[in-house]
Amino acid sequence: MDRGRLEAFTDGVFAVAITLLALDLSVAGPGHGSLVNQLSQHWPQFVAYLISFLTIGIIWVNHHALVRNIARVDRVLLFLNLFLLLFVVLIPFATATMASYLAQPGHDSHVAMALYAGVFEGMAITFSALFAWTLKEGRTHRPVPPQARRTAAGRFVAGNVPYLVAIGVAFVSPAVSLGLIGAVALYYVFENTPVISPADAVPETRPRT
Amino acid sequence: MDRGRLEAFTDGVFAVAITLLALDLSVAGPGHGSLVNQLSQHWPQFVAYLISFLTIGIIWVNHHALVRNIARVDRVLLFLNLFLLLFVVLIPFATATMASYLAQPGHDSHVAMALYAGVFEGMAITFSALFAWTLKEGRTHRPVPPQARRTAAGRFVAGNVPYLVAIGVAFVSPAVSLGLIGAVALYYVFENTPVISPADAVPETRPRT
Amino acid sequence: MDRGRLEAFTDGVFAVAITLLALDLSVAGPGHGSLVNQLSQHWPQFVAYLISFLTIGIIWVNHHALVRNIARVDRVLLFLNLFLLLFVVLIPFATATMASYLAQPGHDSHVAMALYAGVFEGMAITFSALFAWTLKEGRTHRPVPPQARRTAAGRFVAGNVPYLVAIGVAFVSPAVSLGLIGAVALYYVFENTPVISPADAVPETRPRT
Amino acid sequence: MDRGRLEAFTDGVFAVAITLLALDLSVAGPGHGSLVNQLSQHWPQFVAYLISFLTIGIIWVNHHALVRNIARVDRVLLFLNLFLLLFVVLIPFATATMASYLAQPGHDSHVAMALYAGVFEGMAITFSALFAWTLKEGRTHRPVPPQARRTAAGRFVAGNVPYLVAIGVAFVSPAVSLGLIGAVALYYVFENTPVISPADAVPETRPRT
Numbered sequence: 001m002d003r004g005r006l007e008a009f010t011d012g013v014f015a016v017a018i019t020l021l022a023l024d025l026s027v028a029g030p031g032h033g034s035l036v037n038q039l040s041q042h043w044p045q046f047v048a049y050l051i052s053f054l055t056i057g058i059i060w061v062n063h064h065a066l067v068r069n070i071a072r073v074d075r076v077l078l079f080l081n082l083f084l085l086l087f088v089v090l091i092p093f094a095t096a097t098m099a100s101y102l103a104q105p106g107h108d109s110h111v112a113m114a115l116y117a118g119v120f121e122g123m124a125i126t127f128s129a130l131f132a133w134t135l136k137e138g139r140t141h142r143p144v145p146p147q148a149r150r151t152a153a154g155r156f157v158a159g160n161v162p163y164l165v166a167i168g169v170a171f172v173s174p175a176v177s178l179g180l181i182g183a184v185a186l187y188y189v190f191e192n193t194p195v196i197s198p199a200d201a202v203p204e205t206r207p208r209t
Numbered sequence: 210m211d212r213g214r215l216e217a218f219t220d221g222v223f224a225v226a227i228t229l230l231a232l233d234l235s236v237a238g239p240g241h242g243s244l245v246n247q248l249s250q251h252w253p254q255f256v257a258y259l260i261s262f263l264t265i266g267i268i269w270v271n272h273h274a275l276v277r278n279i280a281r282v283d284r285v286l287l288f289l290n291l292f293l294l295l296f297v298v299l300i301p302f303a304t305a306t307m308a309s310y311l312a313q314p315g316h317d318s319h320v321a322m323a324l325y326a327g328v329f330e331g332m333a334i335t336f337s338a339l340f341a342w343t344l345k346e347g348r349t350h351r352p353v354p355p356q357a358r359r360t361a362a363g364r365f366v367a368g369n370v371p372y373l374v375a376i377g378v379a380f381v382s383p384a385v386s387l388g389l390i391g392a393v394a395l396y397y398v399f400e401n402t403p404v405i406s407p408a409d410a411v412p413e414t415r416p417r418t
Numbered sequence: 419m420d421r422g423r424l425e426a427f428t429d430g431v432f433a434v435a436i437t438l439l440a441l442d443l444s445v446a447g448p449g450h451g452s453l454v455n456q457l458s459q460h461w462p463q464f465v466a467y468l469i470s471f472l473t474i475g476i477i478w479v480n481h482h483a484l485v486r487n488i489a490r491v492d493r494v495l496l497f498l499n500l501f502l503l504l505f506v507v508l509i510p511f512a513t514a515t516m517a518s519y520l521a522q523p524g525h526d527s528h529v530a531m532a533l534y535a536g537v538f539e540g541m542a543i544t545f546s547a548l549f550a551w552t553l554k555e556g557r558t559h560r561p562v563p564p565q566a567r568r569t570a571a572g573r574f575v576a577g578n579v580p581y582l583v584a585i586g587v588a589f590v591s592p593a594v595s596l597g598l599i600g601a602v603a604l605y606y607v608f609e610n611t612p613v614i615s616p617a618d619a620v621p622e623t624r625p626r627t
Numbered sequence: 628m629d630r631g632r633l634e635a636f637t638d639g640v641f642a643v644a645i646t647l648l649a650l651d652l653s654v655a656g657p658g659h660g661s662l663v664n665q666l667s668q669h670w671p672q673f674v675a676y677l678i679s680f681l682t683i684g685i686i687w688v689n690h691h692a693l694v695r696n697i698a699r700v701d702r703v704l705l706f707l708n709l710f711l712l713l714f715v716v717l718i719p720f721a722t723a724t725m726a727s728y729l730a731q732p733g734h735d736s737h738v739a740m741a742l743y744a745g746v747f748e749g750m751a752i753t754f755s756a757l758f759a760w761t762l763k764e765g766r767t768h769r770p771v772p773p774q775a776r777r778t779a780a781g782r783f784v785a786g787n788v789p790y791l792v793a794i795g796v797a798f799v800s801p802a803v804s805l806g807l808i809g810a811v812a813l814y815y816v817f818e819n820t821p822v823i824s825p826a827d828a829v830p831e832t833r834p835r836t
Contacts, residue, residue, distance in 0.1 A: 005216055005220060005273055005277075008216065008217060008220045009220045009223060009224055009269060012220055012221050012223070012224025012225070013224045013227060013228055015224075016224055016225050016228040016229075017228050020228065020231075020232075075270065078270045078273070079266070079270070079398055082262075082263070082266040082270075085227070085266075086259075086262055089227065089228050089230065089231045089262070090231055090234070092231060093231050093234040093235065096235060097235075097236055097238075097244075100238040100239060101238070101239060101244065104239045107243070107244075108239065108243060108244040108245075111243075111244045111245055111248075112244055115248075
């Protein structure tokens with residue numbers, strides 16, 4: 001089966017989700033204080049937008065790297081991918097909720113940050129499940145050697161741990177938790193290696209389409 | 210005619226509809242009770258999101274399986290597909306309406322659930338019409354043998370009956386009706402055979418793109 | 419230049435616009451009268467949804483037929499297409515405005531219906547401009563013979579006149595104007611020939627991708 | 628690596644962003660004064676819609692021209708593209724904010740217009756970074772000769788300067804600033820050469836896909 005349609009649908013969901021993030025950025029308009037004040041009071045929305053945008057973007061880049069090495073698309077892959085998208089689609093909601101509580105001290109800001117980190121953890125887990133599926137024999141264009149598997153598995157753990165930690169830290173300090181999630185995003189933007197990708201761990205031996 | 214653009218447009222509509230589902234998940238924000246309470250009171254929204262997301266996802270997977278066996282795209286197919294999309298696009302509205310009445314006992318919750326099940330039934334009927342169209346001679350890449358037709362027709366009935374039953378049950382118990390629709394979604398996620406697909410009912414005999 | 423990306427972007431805009439139509443279908447929810455009453459009072463929204471959905475769908479089908487015969491994509495075509503999309507994107511706004519005034523007798527319902535018909539006329543004109551562009555020598559895969567040009571030009575006029583008439587009729591009777599626009603949509607759904615398509619007016623002589 | 632998916636995701640984001648522009652066009656509906664008055668009072672929304680739509684469209688056309696000459700897609704390109712999209716996604720927010728303050732004299736209208744021009748400048752800078760990346764040896768299908776580089780660099784400056792000027796002018800006269808941004812859009816629609824594109828600056832020597 002062709003993987004083109006899997007990519008088209010996935011790209012569509014990522015594109016809509018990443019664009020809906022900005023729906024939360026509206027200001028109340030004239031008659032609600034000076035615009036500079038309104039924008040300043042919305043700083044959590046802008047920070048949240050930036051972090052969520054980069055994180056969705058990184059997962060999209062990694063999804064890209066993962067899927068292009070897949071030789072066979074079956075129903076299990078389609079549904080694993082669907083579960084990944086289920087969490088991606090939740091990100092605008094989790095981002096808006098987190099941002100609206102971020103500047104409010106108190107228990108609710110802890111819960112909102114844990115929810116935010118939890119949706120990212122759900123995304124990381126389902127992405128890891130997709131990755132694990134591709135490691136099975138005959139599912140990739142090029143075989144993945146044992147060394148690359150170990151590296152990839154290490155990265156798999158590395159990609160999941162920060163969000164788990166962020167969930168816990170959220171109940172102590174939402175700001176530190178958000179900083180951690182933002183640091184993960186920046187790390188992967190400037191780091192030149194993909195989080196989880198058997199395709200990139202192996203030297204390319206033959207041209208592909 | 211190429212079927213690529215049919216798929217691209219369809220994937221786009223599915224992607225937007227499935228992402229808009231999450232627009233109904235917003236909470237009122239600070240000053241409206243504790244966040245945990247707000248999230249708890251929104252449980253119908255989360256349950257409805259999960260069931261609608263999986264159902265749209267399943268129809269997308271089946272659409273994928275159906276269309277990739279189609280050899281010829283004509284105007285009739287394009288309009289049958291358009292009628293399917295007409296119901297897919299209604300799902301976020303039906304989901305939001307159902308969710309807002311689910312926890313409210315009374316006649317309205319019955320009407321809201323019947324509306325929800327009715328939109329899914331409309332989707333199932335138009336999908337069946339698409340399927341019936343593909344069974345005509347010369348419209349598929351590989352011929353569909355009589356045995357596969359009978360199996361597929363059986364599945365066609367099987368795919369429509371639950372939603373019809375759910376419409377009736379909605380007027381007795383919305384909760385049971387929703388449970389039925391959710392059970393159908395879970396069944397198709399874990400069942401490894403596509404609902405309706407002549408392509409998968411026939412052993413593959415020659416490579417396709 | 420490849421026409422794939424022109425189609426991908428266009429399909430994306432059509433898909434989002436057609437799905438956003440349903441955003442106007444929300445009901446106020448519990449505590450605002452019985453759900454059946456609320457849905458009944460929203461009948462203009464449902465009628466408007468149906469007509470706008472079918473009209474966008476028809477233009478998409480015709481766009482599909484038009485573009486697949488195009489051999490060369492230049493900047494002029496890209497911008498003509500962009501102007502078509504400018505009107506397509508306005509349809510959800512025009513639909514929501516028209517629907518909110520349809521059941522209110524008075525001058526505003528006339529203006530709202532004229533606005534609705536006007537956006538469709540804008541779409542028809544820009545589509546016609548796209549079509550006229552493709553008739554120039556060397557821009558199509560297969561040459562368009564004079565007879566087919568005349569037929570196509572006749573259809574071009576036929577596709578524009580109803581919306582012009584609907585704008586005028588809107589100031590006499592919005593209901594009749596809407597009926598006319600709806601009749602055009604139904605006509606093209608059940609009529610088996612594309613509105614405007616040089617590609618389909620010519621017998622196919624060689625296989626295409 | 629294939630550039631198809633980069634284009635698909637980018638086209639999806641552009642398509643959603645350009646369609647969301649129209650979400651700001653809603654009128655209050657019956658009971659809020661005559662519809663003609665409501666539409667008249669919303670003139671800043673319509674002007675802003677038109678200018679933002681054309682500007683996003685132009686950047687999409689230029690992105691198209693830029694990417695089709697790219698021979699190799701690496702992570703740096705993917706992230707540069709992601710930063711471009713980060714600003715594209717902000718355009719509906721910046722447009723709505725600018726439009727709501729445009730007709731209100733005072734300091735806030737200056738800030739709103741500077742924000743609007745600033746988002747466009749962000750888009751122009753990230754687009755220029757994408758362009759600079761493609762000029763490195765071996766990244767394009769056809770080599771870009773020194774003369775074409777100079778022309779392209781000139782255009783790069785030309786594409787960034789107007790938005791920088793518009794930011795400054797916004798604090799003197801928002802109307803003049805908006806006029807400048809609109810003039811840039813109209814210039815590129817009617818000018819037949821792409822803003823920044825090494826591909827179009829070089830005579831085509833061999834067929835591409």
